[in-house]
Amino acid sequence: MLRAHLVEDVRRAEAAAMARLPDGALMQRAAAGLAAAVLDLLGSAYGSRVLLLVGPGDNGGDALWAGARLAGRGVAVEALLLADRVHEAGLAALVAAGGRATRDLDDLHDAPDLLVDGIVGIGGRPGLRAEAVAALEAYVDVPVVAVDVPSGVDVDTGRLDGPHVRAALTVTFGTHKVAHLVDPASLAVGALHLVDLDLDELGEPAVEALQPDDVRALLPRPGLDAQKYTRGVVGVRAGSDTYPGAALLAVSGANAGLVGMVRYVGPEHVADTVRTAHPEVVGAGRVQAWVVGPGGGDDAATMLAEASQDGVPVVVDADALAHVDEAGADWILTPHAGELAAMLGVERDAVEAAPLRHAREASGRWGCTVLLKGHHTLVAAPDGRVRVTTTGVPWLATAGAGDVLSGVVGALLAAGLEPYDAASVGSWLHGAAATQAAAGGPLTASRVAVHVPQVVRETLAGLG
Ligand SMILES: NC(=O)C1=CN([C@@H]2O[C@H](COP(=O)(O)OP(=O)(O)OC[C@H]3O[C@@H](n4cnc5c(N)ncnc54)[C@H](OP(=O)(O)O)[C@@H]3O)[C@@H](O)[C@H]2O)[C@@H](O)CC1
Ligand SMILES: Nc1ncnc2c1ncn2[C@@H]1O[C@H](COP(=O)(O)OP(=O)(O)O)[C@@H](O)[C@H]1O
Numbered sequence: 001m002l003r004a005h006l007v008e009d010v011r012r013a014e015a016a017a018m019a020r021l022p023d024g025a026l027m028q029r030a031a032a033g034l035a036a037a038v039l040d041l042l043g044s045a046y047g048s049r050v051l052l053l054v055g056p057g058d059n060g061g062d063a064l065w066a067g068a069r070l071a072g073r074g075v076a077v078e079a080l081l082l083a084d085r086v087h088e089a090g091l092a093a094l095v096a097a098g099g100r101a102t103r104d105l106d107d108l109h110d111a112p113d114l115l116v117d118g119i120v121g122i123g124g125r126p127g128l129r130a131e132a133v134a135a136l137e138a139y140v141d142v143p144v145v146a147v148d149v150p151s152g153v154d155v156d157t158g159r160l161d162g163p164h165v166r167a168a169l170t171v172t173f174g175t176h177k178v179a180h181l182v183d184p185a186s187l188a189v190g191a192l193h194l195v196d197l198d199l200d201e202l203g204e205p206a207v208e209a210l211q212p213d214d215v216r217a218l219l220p221r222p223g224l225d226a227q228k229y230t231r232g233v234v235g236v237r238a239g240s241d242t243y244p245g246a247a248l249l250a251v252s253g254a255n256a257g258l259v260g261m262v263r264y265v266g267p268e269h270v271a272d273t274v275r276t277a278h279p280e281v282v283g284a285g286r287v288q289a290w291v292v293g294p295g296g297g298d299d300a301a302t303m304l305a306e307a308s309q310d311g312v313p314v315v316v317d318a319d320a321l322a323h324v325d326e327a328g329a330d331w332i333l334t335p336h337a338g339e340l341a342a343m344l345g346v347e348r349d350a351v352e353a354a355p356l357r358h359a360r361e362a363s364g365r366w367g368c369t370v371l372l373k374g375h376h377t378l379v380a381a382p383d384g385r386v387r388v389t390t391t392g393v394p395w396l397a398t399a400g401a402g403d404v405l406s407g408v409v410g411a412l413l414a415a416g417l418e419p420y421d422a423a424s425v426g427s428w429l430h431g432a433a434a435t436q437a438a439a440g441g442p443l444t445a446s447r448v449a450v451h452v453p454q455v456v457r458e459t460l461a462g463l464g
């Protein structure tokens, strides 16, 4: 599991580690890891130029000490000091190693190959001061390595309020922070590299992200004595005269092999199309979970009312979301930002600016799992836990992709996974299938469903 902790938890664990380590040991480990990552990115030390942007705190200290190490390896290192006082020992080390420091942007030599953002780290407030913005604007085309976090982001929430760094690589220390995983800040992080500091006592993570091993452990798989009913039956109520295709897509996700049987209930001509495309699918009957809503149009309210009567878990998606009054504790709501905004009576922009807060709020309000779709989809449980999906590609932002997702999640729910696991594992598989289907290029929603079995196969085999 990839875990992200709040700043207060990082501070506490850091204090405990500092109490048992020699002075400055943690910063030296951080700086060594940072310098190694910068060297990797540069390719070669000699002839390379690096500019450190140095703020007032220990984040600047990390940058200066890493700069000293880089200068010692032959990199031409300059530091632009953006505060009246900077980390003194770090500055002295840089200068002793042959680096150069200035407070004046105009006093810098040729354009660097890389910027190192040591402006602020976990002690930073959102936004950047004018001098930092001017320095970043002077080198807009130069890739940035962020120290710990891209400066300017709100570390504990992932919000962006004001100017911030956009990194090509973020090198973080000890544990991940919320802003690394949660949108919109996660969009500014670039590649993410963790330098281990052996911190213990970090406590419970604020958010976490499933890794292939976690998914492997959670995936339902048939026992030797399995029969179709023991594997679970998922029912899909989706599609309408206006949107017949949504039924096909939701069924294709449900029918990716993760359950024993799939039932479809909907308009007769849609059912014909579903059966032609998926001959395995049968009609009404007992199910262990329902998927309700994709393409439901005006029928969505009836679909939801009928599915609710069975008392089994329900995945509520798309048109059915508008009709959720009271939700069962074992339901999963799967809105995108626009749908969640309508449910909560706020603007879409507000949800997009603070998806973590709104996903948590919705989960609390309806007392069930909420899966908020986006670049990094969030799954929030009513007890406060949140998982972030880091699989997937932007090509997945295509019509019908959400319908496939609801089917996959419903199948996992019917197979017996807890709602929180069904939603997060389903989202992980959906993203991984999209990445595989896209193979670096465009994809359509139908192709995502086709790739789910192969992703499951590779994950079970430990190839994920
Ligand atoms: N924790 C760990 O395990 C380890 C931590 N390590 C490193 O320490 C970093 C944290 O260092 P830190 O605590 O000194 O805070 P940091 O972020 O450098 O600066 C805070 C200062 O900036 C200022 N300031 C605030 N907002 C601002 C803004 N928007 N724009 C401009 N200035 C702003 C504010 O000053 P103020 O304005 O309030 O006077 C405050 O004094 C951490 O991210 C990691 O890199 C590693 O070395 C080892 C392991
Ligand atoms: N920028 C992005 N990067 C990766 N995945 C994305 C991005 N934007 C959207 N997605 C994913 O694409 C899917 C779109 O679903 P949705 O908005 O419900 O579309 P539809 O309603 O047409 O099915 C979701 O799984 C969402 O997480």
Ligand SMILES: [K+]
Binding pocket: 059, 117, 118, 119, 120, 121, 146, 147, 148, 149, 150, 151
């Ligand atoms: K930084």
